Amino acid sequence: MLHRRAFLGSAAAGLAYLAHGQQAKFRIWDIHCHLYNTPGDTPEKKMEVLIRCADRLGIERLILSQGYSSALHPTPDQLREENDRVMRAVRAFPDRAFGSVYLSPSHLEFSLAEFDRCVRDGPMVGVGELEADKRCNSPELDPIVERAIAMHAPIVQHTWMKADGNEPGESTPYDLVELAKRHPRANFICAHTGGDWERGIRILREAKNVLAEVAGLDPVSGVVEMAVRELGAERVVYGSDVGGRSFASQAAKVLGAGIPDSAKELVLGGNLRRLFAPALRAKGYPV
Amino acid sequence: MITDTNVTLSRWPFRRLDAEETPVLVAQLRQAGVTQAWASSFDALLHRDIGSVNARLADECRRHGSGLLLPFGAVNPKLPDWQEDLRRCAEDFRMAGIRLYPNYHGYALADPVFTELLRLATGYRMAVQIAVSVEDVRTQHPLVRVPLVDLAPLPETVERIPEARVVVLNWWSALRGDKLRPFANATRIYFDIATVEGVEGIARLAERLPPGLILFGTNAPLFSLQSAVLKMQESGLAEATKRLIFETNASGITRRTQP
Numbered sequence: 001m002l003h004r005r006a007f008l009g010s011a012a013a014g015l016a017y018l019a020h021g022q023q024a025k026f027r028i029w030d031i032h033c034h035l036y037n038t039p040g041d042t043p044e045k046k047m048e049v050l051i052r053c054a055d056r057l058g059i060e061r062l063i064l065s066q067g068y069s070s071a072l073h074p075t076p077d078q079l080r081e082e083n084d085r086v087m088r089a090v091r092a093f094p095d096r097a098f099g100s101v102y103l104s105p106s107h108l109e110f111s112l113a114e115f116d117r118c119v120r121d122g123p124m125v126g127v128g129e130l131e132a133d134k135r136c137n138s139p140e141l142d143p144i145v146e147r148a149i150a151m152h153a154p155i156v157q158h159t160w161m162k163a164d165g166n167e168p169g170e171s172t173p174y175d176l177v178e179l180a181k182r183h184p185r186a187n188f189i190c191a192h193t194g195g196d197w198e199r200g201i202r203i204l205r206e207a208k209n210v211l212a213e214v215a216g217l218d219p220v221s222g223v224v225e226m227a228v229r230e231l232g233a234e235r236v237v238y239g240s241d242v243g244g245r246s247f248a249s250q251a252a253k254v255l256g257a258g259i260p261d262s263a264k265e266l267v268l269g270g271n272l273r274r275l276f277a278p279a280l281r282a283k284g285y286p287v
Numbered sequence: 288m289i290t291d292t293n294v295t296l297s298r299w300p301f302r303r304l305d306a307e308e309t310p311v312l313v314a315q316l317r318q319a320g321v322t323q324a325w326a327s328s329f330d331a332l333l334h335r336d337i338g339s340v341n342a343r344l345a346d347e348c349r350r351h352g353s354g355l356l357l358p359f360g361a362v363n364p365k366l367p368d369w370q371e372d373l374r375r376c377a378e379d380f381r382m383a384g385i386r387l388y389p390n391y392h393g394y395a396l397a398d399p400v401f402t403e404l405l406r407l408a409t410g411y412r413m414a415v416q417i418a419v420s421v422e423d424v425r426t427q428h429p430l431v432r433v434p435l436v437d438l439a440p441l442p443e444t445v446e447r448i449p450e451a452r453v454v455v456l457n458w459w460s461a462l463r464g465d466k467l468r469p470f471a472n473a474t475r476i477y478f479d480i481a482t483v484e485g486v487e488g489i490a491r492l493a494e495r496l497p498p499g500l501i502l503f504g505t506n507a508p509l510f511s512l513q514s515a516v517l518k519m520q521e522s523g524l525a526e527a528t529k530r531l532i533f534e535t536n537a538s539g540i541t542r543r544t545q546p
Binding site (some may be wrong): 037049052055056057150160163164197217225242246249251253256 | 303304308311315422423424426427429432485486487491508509511513514517518520521523524
């Protein structure tokens with residue numbers, strides 16, 4: 001029995017090293033959080049669960065978007081409802097979360113008004129995750145991007161390149177690079193780095209105002225290493241894509257990566273603080 | 288003690304991995320507190336000379352880790368005389384189990400050859416692992432598109448073989464929603480956590496499946512080993528449940544299957 005206890009103690013020590021020793025060194029901000037697929041029947045209750053998990057993993061800040069929805073074709077009513085849910089969740093934990101506005105270029109006039117309501121006149125500090133039935137290289141994105149530039153709001157754009165083909169209107173990193181070239185003063189975050197990250201990272205190399213985000217794909221070894229090698233640590237950010245994913249599997253890609261701690265610090269939060277600092281300071285939020 | 292039921296040695300065909308050298312993987316496993324790891328070989332995915340794949344696997348597990356690595360050989364029942372590969376795994380290498388890759392080897396679980404294989408392996412008192420996937424089907428190489436294994440026939444097949452012990456690996460995408468429900472009462476089919484996702488994902492899985500059927504597994508080194516470790520931490524499980532998942536369930540399988 002003593003032997004067994006000693007063994008369990010040893011195992012626990014190993015896990016503790018991995019679980020606490022690493023994370024405690026970093027201020028972790030998560031760029032990609034949703035209320036979708038999270039237990040709880042209100043935004044506040046769902047947020048309690050997210051914060052409980054974030055606390056277990058040492059994650060300091062969550063950037064929330066899209067509310068309960070993962071709809072690719074949201075109506076204006078859905079957009080407004082989900083943005084309201086995000087604002088309720090953020091209000092419940094103002095020291096732990098920021099909001100990012102959910103818009104659709106298919107409803108451009110509404111989206112511009114919604115940006116003003118939620119970002120210019122409201123508490124939100126970013127745009128996206130943008131998932132809609134128009135690819136993000138479409139001209140309807142331009143007025144939204146101009147609004148975001150004016151408010152220093154970074155834009156998170158969904159991208160994938162699925163082996164069996166994308167959904168109609170689903171954007172790729174190629175589309176985002178095209179948009180980014182039209183708006184060199186805007187800051188873009190390429191959600192999922194296209195999923196097929198070995199191609200996605202290469203596509204992003206030329207677009208210096210686009211950061212690669214590693215959320216929402218399997219915790220494969222090597223993704224963060226390649227992104228840092230090809231783009232520089234200043235252009236890679238951690239996100240989880242909870243509740244479709246866990247905080248844990250996605251953070252593991254960074255915490256387990258063979259990169260220096262200085263690079264991990266940037267990827268896990270330093271880059272987001274740099275990127276969001278103007279928008280946060282403008283609203284009097286701490287960075 | 289922690290048993291990792293899902294590690295793989297040798298080279299992943301599509302990318303070099305930081306822990307593809309066995310001593311590096313062993314060091315990472317030890318650092319995580321893993322005391323036993325059930326290991327197969329990436330070579331088994333595409334190689335046809337499965338006999339040499341299994342011989343190398345057994346040798347590699349013997350040379351590294353001082354008993355940490357438990358070899359789980361591969362059997363491809365679509366190859367001629369696959370029964371001899373199984374016999375060697377059982378009798379020559381005295382393996383505790385085998386790992387099957389039905390999607391890479393081109394058969395369905397409804398194929399009678401799977402039932403025959405499961406029956407024979409069970410006769411040797413070996414556990415049988417089924418890798419439902421190895422990587423996300425959405426990111427596969429365009430020339431090597433491998434679908435998920437359809438697990439629907441599995442409960443009925445296992446029910447017909449009373450002593451069979453089956454461990455399902457990398458299954459999350461194949462059993463979304465209600466598809467997991469038929470497995471909640473299938474007491475001899477176990478599930479690893481390598482691909483389980485969602486907020487507090489392991490705790491929520493333990494509400495849908497008896498905790499006695501859940502096994503710690505990492506899919507390392509293809510996946511970051513820390514993923515499964517941190518998922519256990521995120522889930523905030525009771526100590527008793529953690530012990531089941533980390534150790535007790537797995538040791539129960541090898542205790543039943545090993546001579």
